[in-house]
Amino acid sequence: MEDHRKATESDLDRIVELAEGLRRELEPMRGGDLWIRRESASPPLDDTVALWLNDPRYTLLVGTYEGSIVGYGIMEKETLADQSHLGVIHEIYVEDASRSVSVGESLLDGLAEAANEQKCVGLDVRVLPGHRLAKNFFEAQDFRARIIVMHRDLKSDQT
Numbered sequence: 001m002e003d004h005r006k007a008t009e010s011d012l013d014r015i016v017e018l019a020e021g022l023r024r025e026l027e028p029m030r031g032g033d034l035w036i037r038r039e040s041a042s043p044p045l046d047d048t049v050a051l052w053l054n055d056p057r058y059t060l061l062v063g064t065y066e067g068s069i070v071g072y073g074i075m076e077k078e079t080l081a082d083q084s085h086l087g088v089i090h091e092i093y094v095e096d097a098s099r100s101v102s103v104g105e106s107l108l109d110g111l112a113e114a115a116n117e118q119k120c121v122g123l124d125v126r127v128l129p130g131h132r133l134a135k136n137f138f139e140a141q142d143f144r145a146r147i148i149v150m151h152r153d154l155k156s157d158q159t
Contacts, residue, residue, distance in 0.1 A: 002101050003064050004062065004103075015060070016049055023040065026131070031129055039090070059077075061073045061107055063098075070103055071103045071104065072093060073093075074089070074091045084120075086122055087123040088123075089111055105141065
């Protein structure tokens with residue numbers, strides 16, 4: 001059975017392993033290399049996961065299936081200009097073999113519950129433009145696009 005819970009110090013190595021899996025999956029996708037350099041947590045991931053565990057701005061959950069950790073989700077409570085709060089999901093990942101058993105939905109429910117408890121006005125999550133499965137997953141959970149970031153790669157212009 002799928003479930004989620006707050007992460008603990010003893011989960012750190014497993015979360016780092018999963019975070020590395022997320023990076024391997026996204027890197028070859030359109031926008032993935034820039035996501036890794038700009039939006040994702042910087043290495044060493046052990047330090048970043050420890051920060052997520054100990055900083056009250058973050059909610060770090062692990063997703064489990066039959067007692068094994070197969071995913072994680074990290075949300076930050078961000079303060080907006082009007083002093084209201086927005087829950088920003090920085091990363092949510094479930095191993096491929098466990099994606100059809102509702103672990104992702106359980107993690108997302110847990111993050112939404114935490115955002116509600118923290119009086120957030122909403123939840124944001126970024127999805128790479130070519131990651132159709134992720135886009136479909138979030139749309140099925142009532143997420144809608146609210147901003148589109150356009151990018152022009154200048155590497156080819158630099159010689």
